[in-house]
Amino acid sequence: DGGITQSPKYLFRKEGQNVTLSCEQNLNHDAMYWYRQDPGQGLRLIYYSQIVNDFQKGDIAEGYSVSREKKESFPLTVTSAQKNPTAFYLCASSIGRDRGNSPLHFGNGTRLTVT
């Protein structure tokens, strides 16, 4: 089955530690995205990547970093500089903007708790 896999489902970290969230897709999609969701709110875009070795900041990139070394993988690092890291993190992919209108496919998220 094709899809997006996020791991782990739950992650606990101490304040001051960096943590990396995994996102892998086997849909052969060019574009990948990271969103953050806080309770009762919509999704806010952290970073996105249209193609391997390229990525762009979204609306709330401060305190986060990403890499896109492979088409299938788009890991997100939550650094100690992120002031409020506790949230639900969602990874998504799409065929790519240059291939017309296409919906996003989402993983099932990673819930990060920092204490």
Add this chain to the structure above:
Amino acid sequence: SQQGEEDPQALSIQEGENATMNCSYKTSINNLQWYRQNSGRGLVHLILIRSNEREKHSGRLRVTLDTSKKSSSLLITASRAADTASYFCATDTTISSGSARQLTFGSGTQLTVLP
């Protein structure tokens, strides 16, 4: 800032009734999409309506788009308990030539269908 805003924030109905959710937005769009999210899970794409379309159907779902009023509605007919979820609209806008598609999510409507 939020591009799409859903109304109402929460909706509770009896099984078999119809559920209507509305979405308003501020700027010109390429398309508007509706997603569903079950508690603690990722989002699932439901339907996409292009800016030159006025109405679209998919099973028990009916979406309308009024670009003059910058609004859309999602109607779920003959609702079931399994329709209980959060529903989000997302607006697809082009930021500038050659940039990635920007998809901006609203804060969602929490639908509860009572058996």
